[in-house]
Amino acid sequence: MATINNTPAKPEPVLSAFIKAKCPRCRRGDIFASPTYSLSGQKMHETCSHCGLHYEREPGYWYVAMFVSYAFNVAEMVTVAVGTYILTGSNSPWLYVSLLLGIIFLLSPFNYRYSRVALLYWLTPGLNFEPWRSADKPENPQQH
Template sequence: MVSKTEAILMCRCPRCRQGKMFAHPAFHRKFSVMNKRCPECNLQFEIEPGFFWGAMYFSYALNVAEMVGVAILTSFILNDPGPWTYVGILVAAIFLLMPINFRYARVLMLYWISPIKFDRSYADRTYHAAK
């Protein structure tokens, strides 16, 4: 059985914690293609039209936390470089982390905001079907 934390980190369905939410790997040119339904339990991920618009707030929070961390690391590693060095490194980090932020914003939205809860019967059904 997969724990909630593992399911979030692996971008799995919140109901069965088995099915993949995204069709391609994170660093693929089609990183944003999300499955419409869970391949294991058939849950529709977008529970209402425009549901994932709220994921922008999660993405913003992730981005701010990452940029603070990158700025602190830059300061320590490069011994407080000039402002343009910070700008260059932060812009590069924003673009490198964009696929991760996109995915985890949606995953966190489904796990924390949506009414969808883990259902052991779906997890057991997909686990036994795989055997």
């Protein structure tokens, strides 16, 4: 985001910032240091490079992301199972088991990343977007 005449550019929309895994407070800094699908695994930054937000709000904070990931898994499995039944009409349990295990395996990096991002964006009380933090040099408006 560039600034023109020291006026901050329009902040990134929430859905776009969510998809790009940007900081929920400033929508500028990256939450993750690596791509979603990487052979070296996913590395998460401890703090936002732009506004300094510490992502792990308290000890054990990321355990809640496991429940969000579980909800993602259930939604994905139900969708694949219903879609498979509609498309094939098969009653073979082996077809469903193999498809569901494959989907769980393929989407686990996605679920890991976006369960944490969803937890930060929508499930953490008191963590809100603060538009003044998206400026190139954040200045706290309460100081004036």
